[in-house]
Amino acid sequence: MYTTDLNNKLYMFLKHTISFNTEHNKYIFFDKWANEIDKSYFDEKISEIKQLFHKQLKHGRNNETVLNDLVEMTGNTVNWLSETEIHKVSYIDSLALKNKSMDTIPPEQKIVSEFFIDYTEEEMLEYENRFLALNDDLDYFYTLTRYIKELNNYQKPTDLEKVQLMYCLELYKEAVYEIHGYLYQWQMDLPTTDLSKIDFEIADRVINNLKCNTSLQKIDLAHLFRFLKESKIFFFDENDPYRNARLMNQFIEDNFNYRDKKGEIVEIKNINKQFSIINDRENKKNYVSFLTRLIKNITHYRDNTKV
Structure with a gap:
């Protein structure tokens, strides 16, 4: 039972479906309007698969065999994604999509083509605040800026x-990639793991809540990571700056807490807005001021380090 439920859930996720609705001229992904899908949708899917996997480990049989099959299944999809240029417009154009009717009306597109008239890719980066007033998903903004030239400033809806x-x-x-990495790590650890001693609910909660605290305020944390990112000390994807920025933002939110104005340690939410504030020309003076303080602290530390 557990194996069947898990296999079915994972199979349906890996067998993603794309179609097109001619009535509204919109794409459909996983039987949902593409413009209503965001990261939270996939976070929920990942959570569902992990929960079924935990039930399999706790109550199922032949865990090693099942896990090997899951790793192979996800690995095949990882290989396909690595070899297929899904990030290119030509890939979308090459799809032979079936028309699909939907019972729901698609959500209104907040970002309209007029937003991009006469904007170059470089100029778009100066308009993050304007974008955030319409849509708080700055990750989507990075994707839009990447294709603005190729798609003629989005003049066609x-x-x-x-x-x-x-x-x-x-x-x-x-x-x-995240699901495959998670299963692969379990494949490595399973032979030496006593499953009877693991409370998966508590273990996941501990892992999810395990974050690094910083004495910096939220804006200064954004200043620090901007420096680390732009100096290429830290990076996730050195060939794609937009994907690199998106993954960096996600990494910060997943792994750091900050000190708020009351002096309390709180979790980071929507670090995108802090980066947007930094990119505003009027606030770049604050960024330079932060770098000056950082240099002063590093210099003081260097001068007081015994050799």
Whole structure:
């Protein structure tokens, strides 16, 4: 029972479906309108698969065999995603999509083509605050800026739909990689793990809540990571700056807490807005001020370090 439920859930996730609705001229991904899918959708899918996997480990049989099959299954999809250029417009154009009717009305597209008239890719990066007033998903903004030239400033409404689908595919790819990595790690650890001593609910909660605290305020933490990112001391994808920025933001939110104005340690939410504030020309003086303080602290530490 547990094995069947897990296999079915994972199989349906790996067998992603893309279709098109001619009535509204919109793409459909996993039987949902593409422009209503965001990272939280895939986080929920990952959580569902992990929960079924935990039930399999706790109550199922032949865990080693089942796990080997799961790793192979996800590995095949990882290989396909690595070899297929799903991030290119040409991939979307090559799809032979079936028309699919939907019972629901698609959500209104907050970002309209007029937003991009006469904007170059470089100029778009100066308009993050304007974008955030319409849509708080800055990850989507990075995807939009990446294709603005290739898709002629999104003057056709269908071009915006196309880039939304590519954004869904990017999020999907990262979700598949995460699931595969999680299962692969279990494949390595299973032979030496006593499953009877693991409370999966508590273990997951501890892992999810295990974060590094910082004495910096939220804006200064953004300043620090901007420096680390732009100096290429830290990076996730050195060939794709937009994907690198998105993964960096996710990493910060997943792994750090900050000190708020009351002096309390709180979790980070929507670090995107802090980076947007930094990129505002008027606030770059604050960034330079932070770098000056950082240099002063590093210099003081260097001068007081015994050799």
